[in-house]
Amino acid sequence: MNITIRKANMQDVPAVSQLFDLYRIFYHKTSNLEAAQNFIKDRIQSNDSEIIIAENMDGALVGFIQLYPSFSSTRMQRLWVLNDLYVLESFRGMGISKQLIAAAKKIATQTNACGVLLETSKTNTIGNQLYPSTGFELEVESNFYFWTNQ
Numbered sequence: 001m002n003i004t005i006r007k008a009n010m011q012d013v014p015a016v017s018q019l020f021d022l023y024r025i026f027y028h029k030t031s032n033l034e035a036a037q038n039f040i041k042d043r044i045q046s047n048d049s050e051i052i053i054a055e056n057m058d059g060a061l062v063g064f065i066q067l068y069p070s071f072s073s074t075r076m077q078r079l080w081v082l083n084d085l086y087v088l089e090s091f092r093g094m095g096i097s098k099q100l101i102a103a104a105k106k107i108a109t110q111t112n113a114c115g116v117l118l119e120t121s122k123t124n125t126i127g128n129q130l131y132p133s134t135g136f137e138l139e140v141e142s143n144f145y146f147w148t149n150q
Contacts, residue, residue, distance in 0.1 A: 003096055019063065050080075065085045067116070071082075078112065
């Protein structure tokens, strides 16, 4: 299958928003396409994340990855957080996720970042097989804590 991997732009907002809404539904959130569209539009306009999309030869978007910039104080370098990765169910198993991850790694290299950090659920069987197969190492020496006010 011929897939083009490229950075999303403002013209892609409606299609990326639909994928983003499906991603949120996958993670048991209520569908809200209008809010998804506003969120994606804000990310692209503010240039505060990198959204990379997978486009099939018909021009339809079939997947995306979203990276947020951060920093490692101990390494004194930029660090990217791979926050979102989604591929339409009918396009899974075709290597699109691996292509999107390769694009994320390329961004990290181009920005002289020390690496890419991600989190996934212990029950995400596919992700927990995918990430090690693309060179990510499971960090077992650290505890991950989260505080929420919601």
